[in-house]
Amino acid sequence: MADCIFCRIAAGDIPCREVHADTDFVAFRDLNPQAPVHFLVIPRRHVAALTDLTGADADLVGRLQVTAAQVAAKLGLAETGYRFVINCGRDACQTVPHLHLHVLGGRALGWPPG
Ligand code: 5GP
Numbered sequence: 260m261a262d263c264i265f266c267r268i269a270a271g272d273i274p275c276r277e278v279h280a281d282t283d284f285v286a287f288r289d290l291n292p293q294a295p296v297h298f299l300v301i302p303r304r305h306v307a308a309l310t311d312l313t314g315a316d317a318d319l320v321g322r323l324q325v326t327a328a329q330v331a332a333k334l335g336l337a338e339t340g341y342r343f344v345i346n347c348g349r350d351a352c353q354t355v356p357h358l359h360l361h362v363l364g365g366r367a368l369g370w371p372p373g
């Protein structure tokens with residue numbers, strides 16, 4: 260989608276600090292990090308939010324998480340741990356309407372989240 264910022268990042272039209280790329284997913288550092296390590300993993304295919312997923316997307320979402328875990332390990336988080344977050348909709352403060360998984364680590368994270 261031409262007017263989607265994350266589609267444009269996936270296409271290489273907007274620069275990012277990439278930490279992983281393959282045929283289906285791109286991972287890059289968050290512009291406004293909330294932890295010492297904070298990156299986003301997105302599918303190249305435009306999916307606006309969790310609410311748009313169907314059963315046909317189960318494989319995509321599974322591989323999204325496996326990819327995120329592998330990148331987390333590559334960035335040294337496997338031993339100390341990390342958190343996955345997917346915000347969906349207004350109450351969860353989703354600001355970019357292209358599905359993205361946050362991976363946060365490198366410090367002790369509070370619980371419950373805000
Ligand atoms: P959300 O609030 O939708 O779950 O998260 C969107 C995230 O995308 C935010 O953490 C924000 O800092 C990040 N973000 C927004 N625009 C850009 C951008 O152009 N580049 C990068 N690297 N991150 C972005």
Ligand code: ZN
Pocket residue numbers: 260263264265266267304305306356357
């Ligand atoms: Zn998009």
